[in-house]
Amino acid sequence: MTTIYDVSKLAGVSAKTVSRVLNEPDRVKAATREQVQAAMKALDYSPNASARQLRLGGFSSIGLLLEDPASGYQSRFHQALLTACMEAGKYMTVELFEGVMPDWKARVDRFLTEGRVRDLILLPTLCDFAPLKELLRERGARAVLIAPSVHDPHFPSVVMDDRAAARQIIEYLFSLGHTRIGHITGHPDHSASILRRSGVIEAYDARGLPRPKSELFASGDFMFKKGIEAAETLLSLPEPPTAIFAANDETAAAVAMVAHRRGLSIPGDLSVVGFDDAPIASAVWPQLTTIAQPYLEMARKVVHLVDAWDQQSTQSGFVSTYLTPHELVIRESSGPVSKA
């Protein structure tokens, strides 16, 4: 790596002069400047960002650990966070954190050091991975959690009310006359799966209806493929449901695909609703009724929390959870139960 000294030597000037050429070119005589520039070109010099920053005062990008960037949920947040960072004039460095790697500790360490990251953002399910959070505390790193399943007193978090949203969806289906409603759960490791499921039951309880039989709950994992199996299971029941609430949009899209294959019309024969308002929700046919999470709002809040942490660093021991609102988006995939 060539340094400012190499350049200064070749150009026959002092390092400071090279620095001036870089930062305040007008303060250097034209002839000298050209010599220095020539030297820089010849050595393919580019300044060391760390040194510069050390001198000028620290900046640091926000780190994002992603488990599965292909998942609609994570990529949606990823985008929202990028936007929020841009608005706030911050930068984000992304690292893949693939679950059960034996060397995950070393990788996180390396990320904090070499990735020049101090503040981390954790999405589900990482935000519930206790050993990771412990490591971060040891390292003096900070983190903001998005949708953790339980509040952690050490880290601020931003959440939405999954249970209430799921309940709202079911109540909406009730209002369309559905009473036999299937639910495809999410990945068992996500607290959201449990919350959404319990929201379903809560809706039944609140209406004074008997809880749905267990056959109406099929297990999924938030992914398209598993969604297909789950949909097949539900639709093969002797008495299939008239509506299916999938734990996320990708799963709902799978349900729609299976329904089409079986010649069922949506929403005529089957109503399908998803959760997340992922891009896929408006790209499939018919477009999915779903719960829209305020991704951008949440992302902004997260970035803001990181900032706040920087400022009032003295006032420690004060972390909180922010609840953000959701919205039921009614599209084409849901309708009144057929009279047949």
Add this chain to the structure above:
Amino acid sequence: MTTIYDVSKLAGVSAKTVSRVLNEPDRVKAATREQVQAAMKALDYSPNASARQLRLGGFSSIGLLLEDPASGYQSRFHQALLTACMEAGKYMTVELFEGVMPDWKARVDRFLTEGRVRDLILLPTLCDFAPLKELLRERGARAVLIAPSVHDPHFPSVVMDDRAAARQIIEYLFSLGHTRIGHITGHPDHSASILRRSGVIEAYDARGLPRPKSELFASGDFMFKKGIEAAETLLSLPEPPTAIFAANDETAAAVAMVAHRRGLSIPGDLSVVGFDDAPIASAVWPQLTTIAQPYLEMARKVVHLVDAWDQQSTQSGFVSTYLTPHELVIRESSGPVSKA
């Protein structure tokens, strides 16, 4: 900002000891370690990444400028690059570059300095934005281009053969008996749009068929919404096509949706093929026949080029273009022309 010295003072030890607690905790007596950790907690200390890196030797993350992270194409590359970076032990910092901002120069400058980035990756259409490339050269920044429309002698690039792939798709449709094939073009600013379109024509020429009438070319922009309009246009023709080749998968998904709405079966009444093998291609019904780009291969090559640049920095003036292979993926959305 609290430094290691503040901590050392409060804990009553030397800075070096604090450093040890951080980096080799085992070499510090338990009692001391706890005192230091308490001090760190009390001061909400976190180490300065710049200083650490300066001392340890320079690392720098690779910068990625994204115009539209919501686009399937960009997000697909984004993911592939993340994976490739992980494999190579590098980090990636992402910045949104929203087209025509008046202050884009300042933002790029800031990205290079504060974002601690030296090497940049440019995707279409940024990789063809001449003023940006010029700025990068001035700043001594390096860049690798993905799928630029023309080779730039200053930057290495990685490309695929869009024209040949498009031709291959059309020849495949020919082989199924289609002769009346509609094409929805991509965004006019992307060279890929032009190449894919000319691949279509090339296929006709190669077969000695008359070139398709202009009514069979509808203009799109790679996005779902515009794809709907274009599909409506094509399918409303007095003599509609029996197959539609959309310039990307999102557009193809839109075609599928419109076809469903009109009661056309796929591939019975209409074959639909896309391009990119985006996630949506296998999430819609029926799953789309498409061209798979070797995203990961390309990403690996890009990261490797960045590395190579670091090593043989002396040997400048040597940049090249790498052509990567593509593959036709046949799924459910294409079939023989109906005998009607």
Add this chain to the structure above:
DNA sequence: TCGCTTTATGACATCGATGACATTTGTTAT
């Protein structure tokens, strides 16, 4: 040409953390 102001350049300290080496403290074996 001399003294004085500007302009151009250089020497040195500094940012915060860590490596190399020095020193102190603790432990074990005799």
Add this chain to the structure above:
DNA sequence: ATAACAAATGTCATCGATGTCATAAAGCGA
């Protein structure tokens, strides 16, 4: 109890760039 060695901690220099202040060179009026 003491040499001998290991463990724990400290001192100082260093990474690369830039701010501060000092110095050298250039410009300029009389």
